Amino acid sequence: MDHWLTTIPPMAVYLIAGLAVGIESLGVPIPGETILVAAAILSSRHEVSISPHGIAIAAVLGAVIGDSIGYAIGRRYGERLFGYLERRFPHHFSSDLVDYAEHVFQRWGMAAVFVGRFIALLRIFAGPLSGSLKMHYPRFLLANATGAICWAGGTTYLVYYIGTAAEQYLKNFSYVALGLALVLGLLASTVLRRKMERNVKIFVQQREEAEGSAPTPAD
Template sequence: MDHWLTTIPPMAVYLIAGLAVGIESLGVPIPGETILVAAAILSSRHEVAISPHGIAIAAILGAVIGDTIGYTIGRRYGQRLFGYLERRFPHHFSRDLVDYAEHVFQRWGMLAVFVGRFIALLRIFAGPLSGSLKMHYPRFLLANASGAICWAGGTTYLVYYVGKAAEEYLKSFSYVGLGLAVVIGLLGSTVLRRKLERNVKVFAAQRAEAEAEQATRQTAE
């Protein structure tokens, strides 16, 4: 295993990490965060010449560029884009989720773009939805870049240092430690995703209730 690790070209790891994060940020539901964590774990191994700085920079650039492309597409195609994504990726997109994300972005603006970077289900919406809502691009870029730096850089270095600690203190059990690093790196986003799913259900129920009340009033009139 250690010999195989030494054959991995560092540039290939940087490109894969950057592309995965960029494609996810574009609005395509691939496991960008999982790939980023895996790349950060590789950088923590002393056998390889993969730099965590290179991974962080690649992931940050991928996030900013991907979100910017998604913003441009969303600004041009608007709701037609979400209709296509809902048909193309029915397990990742739903009308309720799109409506909830739109509600959040309309209410919180730049803050939603920044915080959404840390939540998988909102991360894929940030660019396209901000463009669809015609958010001022300089404001979007500021929130997008700052969120990318905190999320991509923070995830990379957190997993890197946990991996280094595991290799140092667990010695022969370092792979167990690296597995622990994956759990730590993904735990926060998993908790946030579950909370988001609950919020979407509550939002959908409240919207349905409001629509029913409105229909009742119109019928009474």
Template sequence: MNVDHWLLTIPPVAVYLLAGAVVGLESLGIPLPGEIVLVAAAVLSSRHELAVSPHGVAIAGVLGAVIGDSIGYVVGRRYGDRLFGVLGRRFPDHVNDDVLAYARHVFSRYGMAAVFFGRFVALLRIFAGPLSGSMRMHYPRFLLANVTGAIAWAAGTTYLVYYLGTAAESWLKGFSFVGLGIALAFGITLSTLLRRHLQDNVRAYAEQRRSQEAA
């Protein structure tokens, strides 16, 4: 069975459910590749021989982001540090004291803006809901930033990738799987660069915090 034939057998609803579930779990606080899955689903929707709709992918991504963040907010508000303790034991590379301190610094300083723009950055996307809840951010303000950020990120990413994929398809006829590979490679590269930049910020903030404590 070749790749094209296998892609044709994927039920569209399975693509929507997978995209929504992974984005939702990432938004809840579990470090999963939500952005990569969303990009892959959007690329599939740009393949006109498939029945996957970009609108379905966008809606699934937005709902997953909003619901995941809202659940994360409730859990963070109720359990706070216990939740981060559990996540830290399970995902020590992603959740540790330095990362949490930097994330708290960003969210306490920028509030709603951190929730909105944090949707575009993997590390902050994971912490937006739980941290906002643990820091007792006013829920209506959180919900507004959560919904608008989810629409801008999930729907914006989906339609951008869809239109790029549609344009590329006319260039890559006979190499249909190349478009998916290029989009995924681009998404992984961009995510890696953003993650490294954020890790540098985390290290710099940790060093500054320790020097202030030692003074």
């Protein structure tokens, strides 16, 4: 296993991490966060020459560039884009989810772009939805870049230091500890996703109640 690790080209890991995060940020629902965590775990192994700094930089660049491309696409194609994504990825997109995300972004603006970077369901919406809502690009870029630095950089270094500590203190059990770190990261992501799904249901319920209580025009 250790010998196999030494054959992995560091540049390939940087490119895969950056591309995965960038494609997810573009609006395509792939497991960018999982790939980032796996790359950070690799960087914590002393047998390989993969740098956590390289992974962090690649992930931040991927996040900023991917979100910016998504912003441009959303600004140009708007609702047609979300209709296509709903048809193409029915398990990840729905009209209710889009409506909820639009509500959040309209209400919170830059803060939604920043916080959305840490939540999978909002992360894939940040760029396209901000463009569709015609958010001023410099404001979007500022929130996008700071969110990318905190999320991608923070995730990389957190996993790296956990992995390094596991290897140093647990010795033969380091692989188990690294696997545990990955599971914990995925668990945290799942919890945030479930919370977002509950928020969407509450939003839809409140909207339906408001529509049901609205006065109807007189005949």
